[in-house]
């Protein structure tokens with residue numbers, strides 16, 4: 164049943180239980196609850212803070228709880244475990260909630276849903292307050308992955324993957340950054356305004372915002388906002404898009420008048436950016452396997468005043484569905500694990516397994532080969548993901564190049580010298596939350612000879 168309550172802790176508990184039981188995305192369930200209007204005032208901020216906080220910090224919370232509860236956590240009733248996580252999150256990570264309120268509200272919540280666990284919840288949370296300075300964490304020298312995982316709330320297998328690519332301090336910094344709330348980044352719609360004008364409008368309206376370092380269209384907004392209430396939203400002056408994601412369309416660099424394909428386009432973040440770069444002149448086809456997602460792209464295009472964009476259903480595993488005629492530029496923003504965006508979708512890190520990464524990488528290799536059949540001779544293919552895993556990134560590109568001697572990797576260092584700090588030595592794009600305060604993204608630019 165859909166949650167419906169004026170109590171932010173109860174609403175958070177219901178959403179967390181629903182995510183654990185049925186899957187689903189935290190941001191959508193949160194929006195759905197807020198739209199009902201039961202939560203008012205500061206509770207509208209506390210409710211998402213609690214849901215996202217518990218999802219982001221679940222690993223560390225459970226590591227601590229395991230030292231305070233005298234039976235395995237998975238033997239607790241789901242409601243009791245969720246209330247414990249919520250209570251501990253408030254005690255360990257939030258400054259503004261008095262300790263007594265965090266404990267008492269947790270006990271009250273238990274009284275309504277799991278009355279027999281009230282005593283345990285009270286005892287465990289009070290025990291935390293007494294013992295918090297004596298809690299233990301794995302020794303980094305003996306077990307580096309377990310140590311980072313427990314301190315910074317990441318699955319151990321994921322930290323082990325990061326340690327395969329980064330040294331210990333960097334892997335730890337990445338884990339730490341990946342447990343934090345990401346910035347709100349917008350892309351100015353240059354079909355209707357400029358970045359400077361948008362910044363001026365925000366300043367005049369009392370909203371603090373600064374230009375992004377790399378994307379010439381990006382602005383980072385300070386504080387928390389409901390997007391539709393920001394100035395210029397209704398007029399289509401901007402859309403929400405992380406800076407790393409904005410860089411991808413820039414690397415494809417479509418020129419006005421060209422024929423361009425975005426073949427995994429929904430919900431349209433990069434497709435609408437491509438239309439901007441085309442200055443609304445040319446032929447932009449945005450396709451996706453999901454027929455139901457296409458209206459979202461159309462609506463985004465309409466709001467932003469784009470009229471060079473058409474949409475169609477295409478399954479990249481079924482060449483008989485492909486559009487005919489070659490394209491000058493093709494973007495393949497492949498379905499991926501999303502390991503680079505776990506700041507935004509923290510529920511994903513607790514669901515994914517290493518097997519998922521292997522399965523996704525196999526599909527990505529097939530999609531890349533199929534997308535390449537739609538590129539004209541001399542044309543460009545950009546392959547991108549929002550994953551940090553090598554299997555989904557460099558290894559897909561290496562596999563592709565080994566099977567396609569008619570393609571070469573273009574070195575982004577030479578093409579975009581202003582953004583060198585975002586590129587690997589081989590010239591591929593790798594954005595990292597801890598280095599660039601951007602989502603974890605990958606892109607490689609391939610040219611068909």
Ligand SMILES: C[S@@+](CC[C@H](N)C(=O)[O-])C[C@H]1O[C@@H](n2cnc3c(N)ncnc32)[C@H](O)[C@@H]1O
Pocket residue numbers: 426427428429430431432433434450451452453456477478479480496497498499
């Ligand atoms: C990473 S998302 C794309 C995000 C989009 N480029 C943006 O910037 O807003 C990947 C998309 O690939 C689509 N997809 C998954 N499997 C596909 C397939 N076999 N063929 C075409 N699209 C597929 C999904 O529906 C999803 O919308």
